[in-house]
Amino acid sequence: xxxxxxxxxxxxxLVGAGCAAQATFPGSSNAEVWKxxxxxxxxxxxxxxxxxxxxxxxxxxxxxxxxxxxxxxYRSLERILQRPRTNPLYQTADWIFTVRLEAGDPPRTVIxxxxxxxxxxxxxEAERYFSDMRVLxxxxxPSTAPPRNTP
Numbered sequence: 001x002x003x004x005x006x007x008x009x010x011x012x013x014l015v016g017a018g019c020a021a022q023a024t025f026p027g028s029s030n031a032e033v034w035k036x037x038x039x040x041x042x043x044x045x046x047x048x049x050x051x052x053x054x055x056x057x058x059x060x061x062x063x064x065x066x067x068x069x070x071x072x073x074y075r076s077l078e079r080i081l082q083r084p085r086t087n088p089l090y091q092t093a094d095w096i097f098t099v100r101l102e103a104g105d106p107p108r109t110v111i112x113x114x115x116x117x118x119x120x121x122x123x124x125e126a127e128r129y130f131s132d133m134r135v136l137x138x139x140x141x142p143s144t145a146p147p148r149n150t151p
Contacts, residue, residue: 024108027137028106033101034069040136041073042062056078060074060075071099071100075095077093095113095125097115
């Protein structure tokens with residue numbers, strides 16, 4: 001029984017390696033999407049409002065291939081998760097991604113997971129990456145403040 005549980009655990013981890021996620025960005029050019037992909041890879045944002053999603057970046061190595069439109073990301077994260085009425089929990093996460101631009105109309109970004117992880121954790125990480133890209137690619141919000149009178 002324990003052996004079967006171990007085999008299932010190992011199998012689920014192996015399934016996580018090689019998972020992919022993709023997103024399209026209608027209304028943005030290939031060049032704009034490529035720049036957003038690089039910006040998010042080089043400057044990831046893990047300082048989110050909900051404390052269970054916050055991480056500290058230990059290392060973030062990024063290799064950019066402009067000709068092939070491929071980015072390799074090697075990232076290490078850590079945190080101390082302190083939930084109410086529980087002991088602190090030290091956690092680490094290591095990610096290895098290949099992020100690729102598939103030019104077209106609309107442009108598509110594909111993230112390939114090359115590290116061992118649960119598919120659900122990878123999906124969350126990929127969605128975080130795409131969300132950061134959408135923020136960068138969003139049109140500026142017009143100001144609702146009344147115009148100033150200048151003398």
